[in-house]
Amino acid sequence: MRSSVSDAFLIFTEPIEGRVPYLYLDSWGLVTVGTGCRLDSVDEAMTLPFVLADQPTIGASTRQIREAYTAVQSRPDLAGRPLDFAGRTAVRLTEDGVDELAARRLAALEDRLIRTPEFAGFPRWPADAQLALLSLAWAHGPDFSGWPDLRADCAAGDWRAAADHGRIQGATQRNAADRALFRTAAHATENHWDPDVLWYRPLGHRAELHPRDSGAEVVLLQERLLVLGYLATVSGVLDVETELALREFQRAHVLLVDGVAGPATWAALGTAVPATVAAHT
Known part of the structure; x- marks a missing residue:
């Protein structure tokens, strides 16, 4: 990898x-x-x-x-x-x-995955697609025999389709992050970005944010929404404009549309794909 x-x-x-x-x-x-x-x-x-x-x-x-x-x-x-x-x-x-x-398990997963014919090109995939499949395998295991659509998507390098087919039932937070990763891989490939670079930005642990909250975490949220094209300004307060932008982002990423920045929303916010790209998927 x-x-x-x-x-x-x-x-x-x-x-x-x-x-x-x-x-x-x-x-x-x-x-x-x-x-x-x-x-x-x-x-x-x-x-x-x-x-x-x-x-x-x-x-x-x-x-x-x-x-x-x-x-x-x-x-x-x-x-x-x-x-x-x-x-x-x-x-x-x-x-x-x-x-x-974790390092040992990750290496073992990669070894198992590349033995699947459709994943044989894994070493050449863009970094974001590699992380997406490893994430799925971490939670599901490396056997994707029951996932024909995802295997076909990966063999074809169709990362947009993989974003829709790479989902684990009940894994809301992981699904949001994996969807963002596959979408980012598609955008990176189409724009000839360096495949060695992980364009998705993992944000780590973040506080759950609600309307009218303020502070540094809200600034980070607003900066991400601004970069992704959902918000025009950064105020440091989760005001009405920020809540509406957050709801629009959640709707585009198939998340619970509640205007609250919880774990699943933070995971999806790590993507570098702008809103105009997400709207086409």
Whole structure:
């Protein structure tokens, strides 16, 4: 993958998946840790640098890791609620361990994806398209055998069509970001922009903004809306004009049209595609 993609991946995915040092069950009921990294078995968990939650300078034993893994598996009723697992196990993954696991998982995903015939050209794709497919694979897994339209879109380099076909049911925030990425890839390709550059701008964690809010976060929101062609001025206050512009942006990006800048809207705002381009998709 292009270096701009590997460099930005954690910045992109942490606001969506979180950064969780303890084991938990994801919404599919699978044991997960870090930035949404699913663990296939307790044996895989035991290869990771877990430490004791109350003594983080002491490494966890294989017995303690196994006990934690089993304890998490025993609570399918809590699947999809990571916070509810916070105090249920005695081991934690180190910060370096979270990063190393994510890097290892990302490389493995790329290796699996390029074995799919329609994705064989992945190394030559524009950076934004690479990040979009990796994002989908991170949440869904690398097997896209049930996604014939998306595979055909990618084989043809039709990133606008991929924006419509690359959706995971219920993953509103990720879908908004992936849609923006594919649209950006289309715009970058059509305008012969450097494919090594990630033109999408991951914005990271941002506060939820409501009408009449003010401050630096509102300025950032207004600057993004201005760059994208939805707003004419920056005032620092989420006034009526900004709310209307935000609603127009949400409508164009198939988001909940509520005039509130929440996680899904912030994710979509990372796109560099101007409103005039979005209107054609």
